[in-house]
Amino acid sequence: MPDTLEQAPPEPRSASAGFRLAAFGAVVVVVLFAGYGIGRLNNSVERAAAAPGATPTATGGGHGHDPGGATAPHDDTGTAPHVHNADGTVTGVAGGAGSAENVGGLAVTAAGLTLAPANTAFQAGRRQPFSFRIVAAGVPVTTYAVVHDKPLHLVVVRRDLSGYQHLHPTMAADGTWSVDLLLAAPGSYRAIADLTAVVGGRPTPVTLGVDLTVPGTYTPVALPAPDTRATTDGFTVSYAGQPQTGTAQPLLMTVTGPGGGPAALEPYLGAFGHLVVFREGDVGYVHVHPEPRPVDGAVKFWLAAPGPGRYRMFFDFQVAGRVHTAAFTAVVR
Numbered sequence: 001m002p003d004t005l006e007q008a009p010p011e012p013r014s015a016s017a018g019f020r021l022a023a024f025g026a027v028v029v030v031v032l033f034a035g036y037g038i039g040r041l042n043n044s045v046e047r048a049a050a051a052p053g054a055t056p057t058a059t060g061g062g063h064g065h066d067p068g069g070a071t072a073p074h075d076d077t078g079t080a081p082h083v084h085n086a087d088g089t090v091t092g093v094a095g096g097a098g099s100a101e102n103v104g105g106l107a108v109t110a111a112g113l114t115l116a117p118a119n120t121a122f123q124a125g126r127r128q129p130f131s132f133r134i135v136a137a138g139v140p141v142t143t144y145a146v147v148h149d150k151p152l153h154l155v156v157v158r159r160d161l162s163g164y165q166h167l168h169p170t171m172a173a174d175g176t177w178s179v180d181l182l183l184a185a186p187g188s189y190r191a192i193a194d195l196t197a198v199v200g201g202r203p204t205p206v207t208l209g210v211d212l213t214v215p216g217t218y219t220p221v222a223l224p225a226p227d228t229r230a231t232t233d234g235f236t237v238s239y240a241g242q243p244q245t246g247t248a249q250p251l252l253m254t255v256t257g258p259g260g261g262p263a264a265l266e267p268y269l270g271a272f273g274h275l276v277v278f279r280e281g282d283v284g285y286v287h288v289h290p291e292p293r294p295v296d297g298a299v300k301f302w303l304a305a306p307g308p309g310r311y312r313m314f315f316d317f318q319v320a321g322r323v324h325t326a327a328f329t330a331v332v333r
């Protein structure tokens with residue numbers, strides 16, 4: 001069953017952190033990535049999770065960021081701001097570096113890795129399994145580096161940039177990833193897998209995308225007007241900064257709680273927030289992680305837009321054990 005950890009009641013954060021230290025201490029495998037030295041292999045994590053009394057973590061549960069979806073707390077170890085690049089590299093962006101070509105998800109095969117879906121046809125409004133493999137030279141990859149608490153991140157969005165979901169499929173021993181997927185309305189969707197495959201001992205970060213179809217009467221949703229302010233689940237999120245092409249610009253996200261004061265942000269998937277950005281027109285994907293600590297209460301990202309255009313930005317953040325998503329339209333000239 002794909003839904004394990006994320007649907008369990010949130011465990012106390014201190015207990016969670018303690019477990020992680022105990023379980024991973026003996027078997028932790030450190031992989032050095034370009035630009036930052038964090039990471040575990042999913043196979044080693046599975047061994048740790050199989051220990052008596054342990055709870056599966058890193059390969060557990062897909063979950064949506066739908067309003068109200070409960071998630072367990074995550075630790076915030078090993079965080080560094082960086083960008084997942086289209087060419088399979090990861091660029092550290094501390095200090096404001098960044099490339100204008102930090103776009104991914106446009107290809108189903110890249111860097112010697114292919115996203116091979118078992119099924120791409122879905123029915124509107126019906127939860128169905130989505131299964132796929134990541135294949136290298138004809139062989140399914142079974143070893144992945146754990147990046148931001150998960151061996152693989154899957155984002156799904158309709159091609160009009162509505163219906164965003166961020167899921168964490170579960171991998172079977174043969175390398176088949178599966179997650180229950182609910183596509184609410186007809187249309188063409190983009191499923192983008194963000195992962196670091198370890199093939200022959202070499203970690204290869206890559207972002208691969210594939211189209212999913214839902215038959216029926218497609219009613220496109222117009223991109224909302226540009227705004228630096230968004231509300232979600234009673235929270236108000238606003239950002240300061242203007243994304244540009246060429247150089248990474250700071251983007252500071254401030255979250256105000258339902259009572260009007262600053263929201264008590266918690267680490268989610270190893271960071272105080274995640275920013276997933278899609279480009280209108282081709283669903284080009286950029287995923288940025290923030291600086292390790294909030295800056296004056298704001299979550300600080302460095303974002304280099306991969307060209308002019310209109311973008312839809314999805315900011316995931318966690319408060320009181322629940323993940324919320326604020327969405328913004330931004331125009332880059």
Ligand SMILES: [Cu+2]
Pocket residue numbers: 150152153154166167168269
């Ligand atoms: Cu994820």
